[in-house]
Amino acid sequence: MFDDIRPYRDDEVTAIIQKLINETGLQTSIASLVMPKFYKYFPKLSQKLIRLSLKLKIKTFKNIEDIQQEVAKYLYKIINKSTDGFTFNGLDKIDMSKPALFISNHRDIVLDAALINLALYQSGLATVEAAVGDNLLGKPWVADLMRLNKSFIVKRNEKTKRAMLQASKHLSAYIHHALTDNKKNIWIAQREGRAKDGIDKTNAALISMLLLNKNKQMPIAEYLQQLNIIPVSISYELDPCDSEKAIELAAKEATGEYLKSENEDLNSITLGLTGQKGCVHLEFCSPIQGDFTDSKAIAEAIDQQIISKYRLYDTNRAAVAQLSPSSENILNTKEISENSIQQLKKRMHGLNKSQQHWLLTMYANPVFSKQTLESKH
Numbered sequence: 531m532f533d534d535i536r537p538y539r540d541d542e543v544t545a546i547i548q549k550l551i552n553e554t555g556l557q558t559s560i561a562s563l564v565m566p567k568f569y570k571y572f573p574k575l576s577q578k579l580i581r582l583s584l585k586l587k588i589k590t591f592k593n594i595e596d597i598q599q600e601v602a603k604y605l606y607k608i609i610n611k612s613t614d615g616f617t618f619n620g621l622d623k624i625d626m627s628k629p630a631l632f633i634s635n636h637r638d639i640v641l642d643a644a645l646i647n648l649a650l651y652q653s654g655l656a657t658v659e660a661a662v663g664d665n666l667l668g669k670p671w672v673a674d675l676m677r678l679n680k681s682f683i684v685k686r687n688e689k690t691k692r693a694m695l696q697a698s699k700h701l702s703a704y705i706h707h708a709l710t711d712n713k714k715n716i717w718i719a720q721r722e723g724r725a726k727d728g729i730d731k732t733n734a735a736l737i738s739m740l741l742l743n744k745n746k747q748m749p750i751a752e753y754l755q756q757l758n759i760i761p762v763s764i765s766y767e768l769d770p771c772d773s774e775k776a777i778e779l780a781a782k783e784a785t786g787e788y789l790k791s792e793n794e795d796l797n798s799i800t801l802g803l804t805g806q807k808g809c810v811h812l813e814f815c816s817p818i819q820g821d822f823t824d825s826k827a828i829a830e831a832i833d834q835q836i837i838s839k840y841r842l843y844d845t846n847r848a849a850v851a852q853l854s855p856s857s858e859n860i861l862n863t864k865e866i867s868e869n870s871i872q873q874l875k876k877r878m879h880g881l882n883k884s885q886q887h888w889l890l891t892m893y894a895n896p897v898f899s900k901q902t903l904e905s906k907h
Contacts, residue, residue, distance in 0.1 A: 532704045535683040537659055538674075540593040546674050547591055551584050553671040560584075563800060597678055598647075598657060605648050613807045614767070618649040620814030620839075624760060626655050629709045629716070630817075631740075634762035635730035635836050636719035638771075638802040639666065639795065642764055643717045649812055650715065658717040659708055666795055682708075686722065702742040710756055720761075720832060726775040727888070728895035730763075730840070732832045737825035751821040754828070759818040761832045765841040769892070770805020771798050772877055776889035783884065808873075813839035837899045844870035849893035 538546055550556055554577060561569040561576035569576040591597055609616045624630070634642055643660040650657050662681045667673040673683065682704065685697040708714045720732040744753040769775070781788040791797075815835035822828045848870040874893065878886040 532682075532700070532707065535685070535701065535704055536677075536708075537680045537682055538594070538677045543591060543593055543597070543678065546678055547588050550671060550674055550678075551581060551588070555669055556671050556675070557581055557584075559796070594678070594680060598651075598680065601644075601679060602648065602651055605644055608803055609648075609810075612770075612804060614809050616645065616648070616810045618645075618652075618812035618814065621649060621653050621655070624814055624817070626653075628758055629656075629713050630758045630760045631705065631709060632658060632715065632717045632760050632762050632814075633720050633732070633736075633832055634717065634764050635840075636721060636724050637764060637766055637769065639724065639799050641802055642719065645764065645810065645812055646717055646762055649814075656715050658715045661716070661718040663722065684718075698739045699742050702739050705740065706743045706756065709758070720829075720836070724775075726779055726892065728892035729899060730833070730836050730896070732829035732836075734825040734829040737828045737832075741825060749821065750823075750828075751819070754819055754822070759828075759832070761815040761818065761835040761839075763813040763815065763836045763839040763841075765811045765813075765843070765896075767808025767810070767843040767845055768806055768873065768877075770801050770807060772889050772892060773881060773885070774798065774801070775892060776881060776885045779888040779892075780882070780884040783888075808845070809843065811841040813841065815839055834903065837896075837903050840896050840900065842897060842900070845874060846893050846897050848874055849890040850897045853887075853890050853894050 557577040557580040558569075558573070560580045561573070565576055565579075587600075591600070632646055634646065636642055643658065647657040647660075657680060660679075660681045661684050662676050663684045663686050664673075665686050667676065667683065677683070684701060685694075688694045688697050705716055705718075708716055718736070720730065721736065722733065725731070740757060741750070741753065744750070778788045818828060818831050818835075820831075822831070844867050847866045851866055852871070852874065874890065878889055881889060
């Protein structure tokens with residue numbers, strides 16, 4: 531019923547892996563990542579070496595658990611090399627005896643879901659099935675790779691409104707089925723696309739999609755009990771893709787559009803994984819429960835938790851201090867470390883004035899979001 535979007539099962543692993551070993555696109559991507567100089571001069575030989583390496587490495591993979599354990603090893607390496615520490619909090623206060631639908635803010639294409647998985651893995655809990663947009667799956671082998679690692683597909687490129695509605699209903703039914711029948715934890719971002727400007731806001735249309743599967747007679751409160759939505763607030767001290775995001779935001783502001791280059795998403799994934807992130811923190815919030823009137827009210831409840839639990843760093847405060855020198859009444863700017871100010875200046879190197887402004891804005895906006903939230907309550 532859900533074969534077109536669901537993750538692969540254990541009994542499908544061997545056949546998919548055999549197909550992937552011979553995939554030249556995958557060999558090229560790995561070679562350019564792990565041996566860029568050698569690949570530049572000896573592309574064919576690099577591909578052969580990667581193919582042999584893959585054969586040796588993954589012939590031991592018999593099921594999804596084997597793959598996830600291998601992914602966890604790489605994730606630990608990434609955290610050790612590219613962060614100053616990864617912490618998480620709140621899982622011990624949540625009843626994890628029933629599956630959860632984790633909805634988080636969205637800053638990094640791959641890492642947001644991967645870090646939630648790592649927190650669950652370290653806590654002895656089942657990892658999530660993660661939503662991934664088909665806009666990131668331009669090549670079939672990329673989709674195969676993601677679905678081997680417990681990802682399900684969100685169709686965003688349907689041609690007509692009717693087809694989009696059908697895809698949304700199908701996705702809504704799959705998420706409910708995975709949670710209630712298969713007892714799987716699920717992750718989905720609070721909106722399509724990363725919050726490049728640093729404003730974390732849940733798209734009410736996402737909540738409407740989740741409710742499409744609800745029986746019309748069932749109260750929203752009862753359906754929310756079944757979905758068990760748990761917001762997660764993810765805070766990165768530094769964004770490895772900040773200058774790229776600033777360039778895009780400045781271009782959109784100036785011309786109204788920004789055209790992505792062919793491999794831009796793949797480059798963003800690589801940079802997001804390998805670039806320096808400073809400290810990274812995850813805060814698991816309270817389940818969304820209650821008799822909400824509509825999708826917008828549910829989205830606002832998610833936002834309230836994500837923003838209030840977002841961990842601010844000196845980089846956020848330093849950005850506010852540089853954008854608004856009169857903000858000393860808001861921030862104790864004397865306590866902002868000189869190191870954070872220098873870090874931001876270094877990250878703005880090579881950007882024009884408009885791009886620099888956007889880079890500072892994306893770091894400052896979490897502070898402004900918190901202020902706005904506090905002024906409302």
